Amino acid sequence: MVARFNANDDRANLNCNRNPSNQNSSLGIVLLQGPAQKIPNNMYSKIISLNNLILAYKKARKHKTKKDYVKEFEKNLLSNLKKLQIELKLQTYFPKPLKKFILRDPKTRKISKSHFRDRIIHHALITIIEPIFDNIFIYDSCANRKGKGNLFALDRFKKFQRKVTDNLSKEGFCLKADIKHYFQEVNRDFLVSILKKRIKCEKTIKLIKLILDNYEGNKGMPLGNLTSQFFANVYLNELDYFVKHKLKAKYYIRYVDDFIILHNSKNQLKIWKKRISRFLNVGLNLELHQDKSRIVNLSEGVDFVGFRNFYYYKLLRKRNIKSMFLKTKSYNKGEISKDKFLEIFQGWNAYAKWANTLKIRRRIAKEINLKEG
Secondary structure, three states, X not given: OOOOOOOOOOOOOOOOOOOOOOOOOOOOOOOOOOOOOOOOOOHHHHHOOHHHHHHHHHHHHOOOOOOHHHHHHHHOHHHHHHHHHHXXXXXXXXXXXXXXXXXXXXXXXXXXXXXXXXXXXXXXXXHHHHHHHHOOOOOOEOOOOOOOOHHHHHHHHHHHHHHHOOOOOOOOEEEEEEEOOHHHHOOHHHHHHHHHOOOOOHHHHHHHHHHHOOOOOOOOOOOOOHHHHHHHHHHHHHHHHHHHHHOOOOEEEEEOOEEEEEEOOXXXXXXXXXXXXXXXXXXXXXXXXXXXXXEEEHHHOEEXXXXXXXXXXXXEOHHHHHHHHHHHHHHHOOOOOHHHHHHHHHHHHHHHOOOOOHHHHHHHHHHOOOOOO
């Protein structure tokens, strides 16, 4: 840590968790560790406690209660949890191989699925270590955090859009950036070194390494793991601090590996883009996706968190609409059960309502004999 003070204090004004103003400090300080946070000495014992494992099991089974593997685990629930606890206590626990499959939705992605017992361990770990790190994340790191999410990111974007354009009366620009093959390229050794700054418990670090190394090659993290989602924020917190405290960008939002910076100067964004590209390359062994990272005029609309965001309205991404129509066809052919499809549709419908999609939602609802207003 370069300086001793609480970065969450409004007077410090460093855009951490309790300061939603998103202003920058004039101090020019880069925090390496963030604000002081009480870190438990008995961290590993808390992770492997039976109460924490029971809580983790409940989280892991959420929305999965009808799955055969959950029912199988529950046949001897207490025995299975105690077995996990003993393995963790004796440090004989080892995760089972990941189950891999291809998901086309419509974008093709390689998903790695952990065994149910391993997912319980993931939840047990994250429950204990997440508060230690969440306290140092910037306010506008929006993915996979309590009280945040894509709709929160949209609200922040709308606020920044008005700030930069003086309430939509002036020209403004946005650097919309994407990190190339982020989850496949994460340097796991460097990730562990970041985690060690705040986790001094060797047993906890050993458990984290076991989870990280249960993946092919010597770099990357599996798409689909709860731990990968959390570690993604830890790793890119380095980028967040660089953008906020070195570049002093006021209007910056990140959602996993997608991020945007708004400014009234296109030239300033070009300069920042070059510096960010170099920081990612040298500091994090990552690179910007050149085809997906560009500077656009805010009046042209910005593609962010699933929506095309214009000044006075929002549109859904075309691939999102296409994906829903494909699922509708599968349902009509009998390839998806009614209960499963209704679950998919209701989730999509709640999301789509945030955009100008009334005609599309009515069309889909008509095809499946539902009423939509």
